[in-house]
Amino acid sequence: MSDPLASLKGNVAVITGAGSGIGEGLAHCAAAAGMQVVVADIATDRAESVADAIREAGGDAMAMPVDVACPGSIDALAEAVHTRLGDVTMLFNNAGVETVGFSWELSSEQWEKTLQINIHGAIHGVRAFAPRMLASGRRAWIANTCSIGGLGMMPLQTSYILSKHAMISFSECLFLEMQLKGAPIHVSAVLPGPVATRIFADGGGGQDEGSAQHRAMMDAMLHADGISGLEAAQRIFPQVVAGAFWVSTHPEVTQQMAAGRAQHLSALSTPALPAEILASMGLAVPE
Numbered sequence: 001m002s003d004p005l006a007s008l009k010g011n012v013a014v015i016t017g018a019g020s021g022i023g024e025g026l027a028h029c030a031a032a033a034g035m036q037v038v039v040a041d042i043a044t045d046r047a048e049s050v051a052d053a054i055r056e057a058g059g060d061a062m063a064m065p066v067d068v069a070c071p072g073s074i075d076a077l078a079e080a081v082h083t084r085l086g087d088v089t090m091l092f093n094n095a096g097v098e099t100v101g102f103s104w105e106l107s108s109e110q111w112e113k114t115l116q117i118n119i120h121g122a123i124h125g126v127r128a129f130a131p132r133m134l135a136s137g138r139r140a141w142i143a144n145t146c147s148i149g150g151l152g153m154m155p156l157q158t159s160y161i162l163s164k165h166a167m168i169s170f171s172e173c174l175f176l177e178m179q180l181k182g183a184p185i186h187v188s189a190v191l192p193g194p195v196a197t198r199i200f201a202d203g204g205g206g207q208d209e210g211s212a213q214h215r216a217m218m219d220a221m222l223h224a225d226g227i228s229g230l231e232a233a234q235r236i237f238p239q240v241v242a243g244a245f246w247v248s249t250h251p252e253v254t255q256q257m258a259a260g261r262a263q264h265l266s267a268l269s270t271p272a273l274p275a276e277i278l279a280s281m282g283l284a285v286p287e
């Protein structure tokens with residue numbers, strides 16, 4: 001088979017949440033591969049400036065608005081992309097938000113928002129884009145941004161963590177469905193480790209002291225230990241193009257988390273508080 005990276009030139013990539021962080025990095029990687037990049041984000045000003053930066057560097061990019069929490073908005077994006085640019089070769093369902101707080105203290109709106117963006121956004125991305133990808137009969141890629149968090153558990157980030165477990169499951173089943181169809185569409189589950197982005201700074205959730213402290217500590221941890229959005233994307237993009245199902249930015253951590261999860265489930269262990277992580281956030285674990 002021909003070098004997939006070389007064959008991407010001139011093809012269309014759609015990336016949601018591309019106005020910042022990992023999505024922004026992926027937009028730059030797709031542009032560097034010679035693709036026509038649709039920088040899709042709810043923050044249209046940020047999407048415009050990412051598209052401007054790509055064009056200034058000699059790439060091909062167009063900003064388009066989308067609210068992935070709204071199925072109709074994703075349908076409109078798919079329609080606009082196909083009308084203006086034709087077949088889509090690569091779809092990154094990447095937009096996501098963090099929400100912090102005790103499960104019973106988040107409002108119904110906060111719960112709905114998190115699940116709609118983090119889970120339904122990808123589901124409707126596939127529903128809106130996959131039929132035309134399949135009809136084209138061409139080789140294509142769908143990559144869903146999950147998280148290493150989808151291999152573990154973390155109190156106060158329940159809505160986020162469960163959304164990422166769901167995204168792994170969605171990606172696995174979607175992969176099988178494409179196999180069942182004999183479709184030339186690669187499906188990837190992208191599991192980033194810590195990446196220094198705005199995700200916690202922009203995150204929603206409880207306004208109580210504990211939630212605010214947890215959000216601030218997670219934000220500080222990402223900025224102290226995380227790689228940049230561009231570096232994460234530079235690790236992710238070639239793995240996706242190569243057709244890997246599991247895609248990682250920090251392979252050792254991913255392995256460790258996956259092994260821990262497997263061990264936890266095979267022993268049917270009772271969930272245990274991650275004392276070390278919580279302590280590093282200044283949160284005491286009760287005796």
Ligand SMILES: NC(=O)c1ccc[n+]([C@@H]2O[C@H](COP(=O)([O-])OP(=O)(O)OC[C@H]3O[C@@H](n4cnc5c(N)ncnc54)[C@H](O)[C@@H]3O)[C@@H](O)[C@H]2O)c1
Nearest residue numbers: 017019020021022042067068095096147194195197198199
């Ligand atoms: N940063 C990390 O450490 C990390 C780790 C694992 C997974 N992730 C995942 O990576 C993805 C990207 O996150 P990031 O860290 O780059 O965050 P980010 O906040 O920097 O970027 C997310 C982008 O998504 C956009 N967005 C939010 N809601 C939207 C909506 N309804 N419709 C369209 N766009 C919307 C935001 O405007 C923003 O530009 C998310 O799915 C996140 O869960 C991040």
